[in-house]
Amino acid sequence: MSVPSRVRTRGSRSTWLIVGAVVILAVILIVLLRPRSSTLPLDPGSPAPDGALALATLLAERGVAVELTRSAEEAIAAEAATTLLVADSSLLSEEVTTRILQSQAGSIVILGPGPLSESLGLELVPEQPDGSLAADCTLEAAVRAGEATFTSVLDGPGEVCFAADSGAGLHRSGNRTVLASDTPLLNESLAESGNAALSINLLAQSRSVTWYLPDPNDPALLTGGSTSVTDLLPPWVYLLACQGLLIFVAATFAHARRLGPLVTEDLPVLVSAQETDIGLANLWQQQRAFETAAAQLRGSTWAELETILGPAGEQVLMARAAKRSGLTTGRVAELFEAPVTSEQSLITLRTELAHLSARVSSAPQVDPTSKYSGTTMNEVRS
Numbered sequence: 001m002s003v004p005s006r007v008r009t010r011g012s013r014s015t016w017l018i019v020g021a022v023v024i025l026a027v028i029l030i031v032l033l034r035p036r037s038s039t040l041p042l043d044p045g046s047p048a049p050d051g052a053l054a055l056a057t058l059l060a061e062r063g064v065a066v067e068l069t070r071s072a073e074e075a076i077a078a079e080a081a082t083t084l085l086v087a088d089s090s091l092l093s094e095e096v097t098t099r100i101l102q103s104q105a106g107s108i109v110i111l112g113p114g115p116l117s118e119s120l121g122l123e124l125v126p127e128q129p130d131g132s133l134a135a136d137c138t139l140e141a142a143v144r145a146g147e148a149t150f151t152s153v154l155d156g157p158g159e160v161c162f163a164a165d166s167g168a169g170l171h172r173s174g175n176r177t178v179l180a181s182d183t184p185l186l187n188e189s190l191a192e193s194g195n196a197a198l199s200i201n202l203l204a205q206s207r208s209v210t211w212y213l214p215d216p217n218d219p220a221l222l223t224g225g226s227t228s229v230t231d232l233l234p235p236w237v238y239l240l241a242c243q244g245l246l247i248f249v250a251a252t253f254a255h256a257r258r259l260g261p262l263v264t265e266d267l268p269v270l271v272s273a274q275e276t277d278i279g280l281a282n283l284w285q286q287q288r289a290f291e292t293a294a295a296q297l298r299g300s301t302w303a304e305l306e307t308i309l310g311p312a313g314e315q316v317l318m319a320r321a322a323k324r325s326g327l328t329t330g331r332v333a334e335l336f337e338a339p340v341t342s343e344q345s346l347i348t349l350r351t352e353l354a355h356l357s358a359r360v361s362s363a364p365q366v367d368p369t370s371k372y373s374g375t376t377m378n379e380v381r382s
Contacts, residue, residue: 018250018251018253018254021250022246022247022250023243023247039051040213041088042087042088042111042182042185042186042213043068044056044066044068044211045068046187048187049186049187049188050186050187050188051186051187052087052185052186052187053187054187054190055185055187055190055196055199055200055203056211058196058200059200059203059204059209062200062204063207064203064204064206064207064208064209065208065209066208066209066211067208067209067210067211068211068213069210069211069212069213070212070213070214070215070218071215071218071220072092072096072099072100072212072214072218072220072221073220074210074212075100075103075210075212076096076099076100076103077103078103078104078105078210079104079105079106080104080105080106081106081206081207081208082105082106082206082208082209082210083105083106083107083108083109083202083203083205083206083208083210084100084103084105084107084108084209084210084212085109085111085203085209085210085211085212086100086108086109086110086111086116086212087111087182087212087214088111088112088114088213088214089110089111089112089114089115089116089117089214090112090114090115091214091216091221092114092115092116092214092221093115093220093221094115096220096221097115097116097119098119100116101116101119101120101176105175105210106205106206107177107202107205107206108175108176108177109177109178109179109202109203110176110177110178110179111179111181111182111185112152112179112180112181112182113152113154113180116178117154117156117171117178120156120157120158120171120173120176120178121156121157122154122155122156122157122158122171122178123154123155123156124152124154124180125152125153125154125155125164125166127153127164127165127166127167128151128152128153129150129151129152129153129164129169131149132147132148132149132192132193133147133148133149133150133153133162133163133164133168134146134147134162135147135148135161135162135194136162136163137159137160137161137162137163137170138159139159139161139170139172141197141198141201141202142161142162142170142198144194144197144198144201145193145194145195145197145198146193146194146197147193147194148162148169148170148183148184148194148195148198149183149184149189149192149195150162150164150179150180150181150183150184151181151183152180152181153166153167153168153169153180154167154168154169154171154178154180155167155168156171157171157173158171158172158173158178159171159172159173167180168180169181177202183195184198184199185199281293285343288343290340290341290342290343290345290346291339291340293340293346294340294346294349297346297349297350297353298335298349298353301336301353301354301356301357302317302336304357304360304361305317305320305321305357305360308324308360308361309321309324309360318332318333318336321356324359324360324363325356325359325360325363326359327356327359332356335349335352335353335356
């Protein structure tokens with residue numbers, strides 16, 4: 001194997017090793033940094049204090065399937081045999097709010113104050129309740145709980161439970177139930193008072209629960225229903241882009257120019273001298289490099305004159321060429337020194353240099369080193 005081949009082989013191997021190492025490192029970082037479970041508040045899969053994994057587990061043990069959705073359209077499409085839980089309505093637009101309230105879901109449970117509770121005529125009371133509140137109503141789920149913990153209360157129409165001095169923790173109107181706060185469902189407070197009983201009885205009215213946790217990037221929640229391309233991209237696209245950037249940087253580093261000894265390498269193709277000359281001539285023509293082309297013509301002619309007349313100084317060689325060709329020394333000097341500013345003058349120069357070379361070549365040879373300089377070689381011999 002030649003030296004260039006070995007260099008290429010080592011370079012390719014090192015490149016793939018670096019790229020492979022970067023990919024493996026990226027995968028390891030993703031696995032290590034990715035949370036084992038959700039950490040979103042009120043997420044039924046989150047074990048955090050403000051999550052709802054404990055409630056979802058209790059519901060599953062009772063045969064109630066909990067399906068998390070981040071899409072408003074999926075929440076609106078909840079069927080009659082499903083309980084729709086809206087965990088947070090603060091992000092909902094007026095249109096989405098109206099459509100959710102008109103949903104065909106068998107029961108709708110709304111957590112906390114927001115557009116949904118406001119559309120039902122409920123207002124948040126500034127005063128916060130002190131401790132647990134007694135059910136004090138006829139709603140079966142509330143009666144079974146006995147009491148529950150609320151951090152805020154709402155005031156407004158409908159059947160009320162867990163009443164405080166100026167509001168209530170639960171409002172019931174038709175198939176819509178509004179809880180003034182999400183405290184009864186959270187992991188950290190589910191075991192307090194009758195929070196677990198209230199939450200389970202409210203959500204276990206059907207065999208499945210559509211748990212709607214709004215996504216800020218949901219196109220249905222954006223103003224005017226319009227969205228950009230970046231808003232529609234899933235989160236993993238950005239992670240993939242970062243990996244691609246790391247691979248690009250690694251590959252660039254691997255192929256970057258490094259200091260070291262120069263290594264010769266054969267060209268993959270052979271180009272004839274004629275094609276090279278034609279290519280250079282085309283480039284000079286496009287750039288109108290008349291002086292460059294003229295310098296090439298004069299150099300070639302000068303080399304021919306030196307071969308025929310022998311090496312000499314510039315003035316001496318011009319004088320010899322003038323004598324052999326029959327031209328004046330000034331005219332010969334003009335051919336080698338006059339500026340060329342147009343294509344036509346370049347063509348004229350080429351023709352005259354060719355004539356000069358032909359005249360010198362066809363003239364009788366003279367030994368430039370002889371004392372009989374200027375005499376033909378035949379005359380010297382005789």
